[in-house]
Amino acid sequence: MHIRNVKPTDYPTIISSLNQWWGGRKMSDMLPKLFLEHFCETSFIVARDDQIIGFLIGFFSPTITDEAYIHFVGVHPDYRMQGIGQTLYDRFFEIMRQNKRTIVRCVTSPINKGSIAFHTRMGFQIEPQETQMDGVPYYADYDGVGEHRVLFVKHISQDRGL
């Protein structure tokens, strides 16, 4: 098992995996190929025997120069609960440190309990909101009408040990 940067030629494999991993939902609108063409330095693949079993697509914000954003993360269903997500996030945090990015943000749907639990374990905090679902604050209509999102934020220490 190894981790490396994504490259544009990974796209067909990732996008076909995604539709399978997410139980048949069409995910390609959310992950157009542009992310694999233009954000390669901040996006990673975990592969095992040349099979892609996990990936993280992120970027450094041009507008907010101390921030980074994680747009999309996926792990093959057969390889979950084995630390692959953590490996991907840790690599992203490491390149943030190298580039003096101190804040990382990402969002998830309030119904995605697995994602909420994972981000909490990874040290993300949920930003307070006026609206809650099962005790979890979410930003109503964040990504359009009906597209509610839980907003996560994590501060990255420059000291790797902390």
Place this chain on the structure above:
Amino acid sequence: MHIRNVKPTDYPTIISSLNQWWGGRKMSDMLPKLFLEHFCETSFIVARDDQIIGFLIGFFSPTITDEAYIHFVGVHPDYRMQGIGQTLYDRFFEIMRQNKRTIVRCVTSPINKGSIAFHTRMGFQIEPQETQMDGVPYYADYDGVGEHRVLFVKHISQDRGL
């Protein structure tokens, strides 16, 4: 009528406009809020009397350091054929010159004849491909299975007059 950079608070207006301008199709998956949070310096609004009548969402590629990418452009149906698209593209080309970006790319669906004609008028060239539709080359399955795309490229002269 004036042009300005986008800001995150434009998002609800843009996303609700989009669903109307595109005839009811759900567009929010293709334009999550992250684009209006993190690419403000390279994205623009045309407004008239405080009403948003056109917008362009683009970014400078971190991976390909002389390239820029235009992700999404929309013009209100009542204001088409009035040069608003051209105004937005010209502003984007201008900030490319200021930042030494010489190549701009974007993609569209091969069935979107209006977009293909517009980009051709704006000086974009269509990249050659093995597959064609009505004489227009397209990259099959570019953005996932069945998501064919026409790939446009334009070289931006550093001399504004050319």
